[in-house]
Amino acid sequence: MREPILLPLDQAELAVDLSGSLMRRTVHPSGLRVLTEHMPSARSATIGFWVGVGSRDEQAERDDAPGSLGSTHFLEHLLFKGTPTRDAYEIATSFDRIGAEHNALTAKEYTCYYAKVRDVDLPMSVTVLADMVTNSVLDEEEFENERGVILEEIAMAADDLADVASESLFEEVLKDHPLGRPIGGLPETIKGARRDDVDRHYRNTYDPSTLVVTAAGAVDHDWLVAQVVAALNASPEERWHTDREALPVRRGQAHVDAIPNVLATGATAAAPGTLTAPRVCVTERPSEQINLMIGANGLRANDPRRFAFGIMNSVLGGGMSSRLFQEIREKRGLAYTAYSFGASYSDAGLFGIYAGMAPEKASEVLKLSLLELQKIADSGITAEEHEGALGQIAGSSALALEDSETRMGRLARAELGAGELWDLDSSLTRYTSVTPAEITAIAAEIAARPMTVVAVGDVSRAGTLEA
Amino acid sequence: MREPILLPLDQAELAVDLSGSLMRRTVHPSGLRVLTEHMPSARSATIGFWVGVGSRDEQAERDDAPGSLGSTHFLEHLLFKGTPTRDAYEIATSFDRIGAEHNALTAKEYTCYYAKVRDVDLPMSVTVLADMVTNSVLDEEEFENERGVILEEIAMAADDLADVASESLFEEVLKDHPLGRPIGGLPETIKGARRDDVDRHYRNTYDPSTLVVTAAGAVDHDWLVAQVVAALNASPEERWHTDREALPVRRGQAHVDAIPNVLATGATAAAPGTLTAPRVCVTERPSEQINLMIGANGLRANDPRRFAFGIMNSVLGGGMSSRLFQEIREKRGLAYTAYSFGASYSDAGLFGIYAGMAPEKASEVLKLSLLELQKIADSGITAEEHEGALGQIAGSSALALEDSETRMGRLARAELGAGELWDLDSSLTRYTSVTPAEITAIAAEIAARPMTVVAVGDVSRAGTLEA
Numbered sequence: 001m002r003e004p005i006l007l008p009l010d011q012a013e014l015a016v017d018l019s020g021s022l023m024r025r026t027v028h029p030s031g032l033r034v035l036t037e038h039m040p041s042a043r044s045a046t047i048g049f050w051v052g053v054g055s056r057d058e059q060a061e062r063d064d065a066p067g068s069l070g071s072t073h074f075l076e077h078l079l080f081k082g083t084p085t086r087d088a089y090e091i092a093t094s095f096d097r098i099g100a101e102h103n104a105l106t107a108k109e110y111t112c113y114y115a116k117v118r119d120v121d122l123p124m125s126v127t128v129l130a131d132m133v134t135n136s137v138l139d140e141e142e143f144e145n146e147r148g149v150i151l152e153e154i155a156m157a158a159d160d161l162a163d164v165a166s167e168s169l170f171e172e173v174l175k176d177h178p179l180g181r182p183i184g185g186l187p188e189t190i191k192g193a194r195r196d197d198v199d200r201h202y203r204n205t206y207d208p209s210t211l212v213v214t215a216a217g218a219v220d221h222d223w224l225v226a227q228v229v230a231a232l233n234a235s236p237e238e239r240w241h242t243d244r245e246a247l248p249v250r251r252g253q254a255h256v257d258a259i260p261n262v263l264a265t266g267a268t269a270a271a272p273g274t275l276t277a278p279r280v281c282v283t284e285r286p287s288e289q290i291n292l293m294i295g296a297n298g299l300r301a302n303d304p305r306r307f308a309f310g311i312m313n314s315v316l317g318g319g320m321s322s323r324l325f326q327e328i329r330e331k332r333g334l335a336y337t338a339y340s341f342g343a344s345y346s347d348a349g350l351f352g353i354y355a356g357m358a359p360e361k362a363s364e365v366l367k368l369s370l371l372e373l374q375k376i377a378d379s380g381i382t383a384e385e386h387e388g389a390l391g392q393i394a395g396s397s398a399l400a401l402e403d404s405e406t407r408m409g410r411l412a413r414a415e416l417g418a419g420e421l422w423d424l425d426s427s428l429t430r431y432t433s434v435t436p437a438e439i440t441a442i443a444a445e446i447a448a449r450p451m452t453v454v455a456v457g458d459v460s461r462a463g464t465l466e467a
Numbered sequence: 468m469r470e471p472i473l474l475p476l477d478q479a480e481l482a483v484d485l486s487g488s489l490m491r492r493t494v495h496p497s498g499l500r501v502l503t504e505h506m507p508s509a510r511s512a513t514i515g516f517w518v519g520v521g522s523r524d525e526q527a528e529r530d531d532a533p534g535s536l537g538s539t540h541f542l543e544h545l546l547f548k549g550t551p552t553r554d555a556y557e558i559a560t561s562f563d564r565i566g567a568e569h570n571a572l573t574a575k576e577y578t579c580y581y582a583k584v585r586d587v588d589l590p591m592s593v594t595v596l597a598d599m600v601t602n603s604v605l606d607e608e609e610f611e612n613e614r615g616v617i618l619e620e621i622a623m624a625a626d627d628l629a630d631v632a633s634e635s636l637f638e639e640v641l642k643d644h645p646l647g648r649p650i651g652g653l654p655e656t657i658k659g660a661r662r663d664d665v666d667r668h669y670r671n672t673y674d675p676s677t678l679v680v681t682a683a684g685a686v687d688h689d690w691l692v693a694q695v696v697a698a699l700n701a702s703p704e705e706r707w708h709t710d711r712e713a714l715p716v717r718r719g720q721a722h723v724d725a726i727p728n729v730l731a732t733g734a735t736a737a738a739p740g741t742l743t744a745p746r747v748c749v750t751e752r753p754s755e756q757i758n759l760m761i762g763a764n765g766l767r768a769n770d771p772r773r774f775a776f777g778i779m780n781s782v783l784g785g786g787m788s789s790r791l792f793q794e795i796r797e798k799r800g801l802a803y804t805a806y807s808f809g810a811s812y813s814d815a816g817l818f819g820i821y822a823g824m825a826p827e828k829a830s831e832v833l834k835l836s837l838l839e840l841q842k843i844a845d846s847g848i849t850a851e852e853h854e855g856a857l858g859q860i861a862g863s864s865a866l867a868l869e870d871s872e873t874r875m876g877r878l879a880r881a882e883l884g885a886g887e888l889w890d891l892d893s894s895l896t897r898y899t900s901v902t903p904a905e906i907t908a909i910a911a912e913i914a915a916r917p918m919t920v921v922a923v924g925d926v927s928r929a930g931t932l933e934a
Contacts, residue, residue: 043869044865044866080787088797089788089797092786092788092797093788095787096787096788096789096855096859097788097854097855097859097862098858098859098862099858099859099860099861099862099863099866100862100863100866101866102787117862117866118862118865118866121862144800145797145800148799148800149796149803150803151825152801152803152823152824153803155755155756155825156755156756156803156804156823158755159628159754160627161626286752288622288623288625288626289622289623289626319559319563320547320559320562320563321560321564322563326556329616330555330556330559330612331612332612332615333611333613333614333615333616333619334619335616335619336616336619336620336623337623356619356622358618358619388560388564391564391565391566392563392564392565392566393566394566395564395566395567395584395585395588396566396567397566398510398511398566398585399566399568399583399584399585402510402511403870457626
């Protein structure tokens, strides 16, 4: 069986042929990690500056800064607002005037600033991204403006009932675990946020030991390493200088409040992030549809059973031919969409089902959804479904990897996660080796977990919903 | 100046080098048109079956079938539901088991069924798409299920306040024009839809004269033409046979109820689709944010001033450095997002501005938006902005064209529109030749038009909104 490519921290240089594109990795003595994938025929590249710090890591600072919830996301916004040599307008213009796809995202375990650009625009993009990430001034006036912007972003999400349902599911299933908190914070924590707290968060968590720079497409590895190292050393902030004593670099295991994977260990005790009883959580809102989500504790990112889960999930709710789509939409016309999914983090995970439907149909859709999961738990999947799922995973992965953005992200998640890079060949080999018994087993384990049902909308018209 | 590539209907074969990829086109005597773009290094392809019939064309049938509103979109759904040799599950499985990106979309002037697949999966994809489009059985039981699905789709859109605002803007600005109608129909027309009406719509509008097949990526033109012609002739439905007398093929000008471009002719009379006075349209809904849209009559698809408009729109509201984004979000923190856009059809168009914000900020955002448009109308844009917009258009177009889906769509829109293919080089030449005076003129013309303001949300808290 082909194994993943290991990314050990003590190996300074690594070069691997990923069936046609060359992956190279440098671990700089400062802790900085740079990974690239050169795609021979590419005329563009995607570059990302990743920091291994996400919303879950705010927990550590909670005691002395109660308003820090949402500060990781607040900081992400502020990094667009200027450095000593570039104001916010100049940053915006730099990427707009080359037609870049340029954005940032804050996740629960990392933050990412990225740009997809033509090959000729890569040098400028590296310069500006490095400046943004290392030298942000966090100006007080910009801070106040951005507070308003973030409150609007939260208000926008609050009006999106599917978003509300999703946030609620994470909160309820991962209760008491820092992964369960909303990434953006709450209106009250944003209203109370202080510039100095966010600044401290920046200084405490952004440095070479948490920084991972990845690029894919038309990119030269040695050039990129030299560019990034030079940019760090040019920073007026000493914490970025690469000749300082290196801090231990951060990987998935290094997040604060990490817990064992409760599903893996079979723990039934009320560990943080473990549900012990089924429950129904209702958010009443005027609406045409109810946004229904069903969820349970799932798999952590490097759980060996994730390949079996991937096949099971594809059959249960991964496409138009999946059981949920067929039973709920195609045979009965009960919903426009119905699917299942997994979300995995370094020490916990979530399994979920989503469907949106008129209130009077919610109870039937809920029953059907739980029944379809139970059917796989009881009787497994057919040989045809098994083969179809493998084909779906192989085809969709191959198509996704045509985009340099997918490859750029794969490198970073491998580096910031468990330090294992699953290229297409090694992961397909692993999927192919999954047995029917393993698929049935993972469905049975999830189906036996206490389920949380989240319903957002005009639930009063829905009758009784039971987990 | 480099001119567009003309696609005259009397020229049966055409081959053009589009800076590195070969575009070929065949107009079959039956009216069927096939266009391909071979991308040398591609290992995948996107194929689309396009029909030059959209929701606006339902108008023609209104008198004898009052429930036909939404029938084009209903038909699109039904084409996934089976043929004499393939049931709905088989169609879904065919694409799922290869991991294809596979979908369909109904627009105001066309309908499209497409798949993005690996090169090895292209033959199967052509076979299944051709079968779906030519041989759908429109089964009565499937029709009833799908009625439920479409009602859920409409309900989902009704819960999305930004969607509601957008539909409302089109309806209000293009009032009395068939382009102003919602694509999906209304709940009451879907509830009243009859299988035989949709079937008649299918038989009346889907045939070789309206069918355009386009593909880009790893595709061989001659092979594709032969495949499609063979599929049409294999249909049990005589209307698809390519040896029948050809119907006149449909281009943009052939849509029913076409009107002259009122903005182009300077007409001030109340032609259908022309606003004569400003107005404010409010949809009151409980919400955190107001979804604010401002709109006016815009440019039709082949208006020669669209290049000047593109630059003006980029500067006004096309990115993070645009005036709307800067004034509304960056300087004042009033909204999370603010942008402007154009939507163009064969004989009419729409210019619009969108922003979402807390109700108490709506009046200020509205004033700022109108002011920024007026400023360009009065004083034009700066040389720096002009240059930045050209760079943005060049860069984003180049990046978009890396995807075979973009190229596949470009071919079809050219063929179904005015019959002019603007490849990257010819369109950039045209953009570069735009003068500052032309940019100011188009802003002035739009700013002088009566404006429609649409506000969806908790508008009672917004104070006075004036167009």
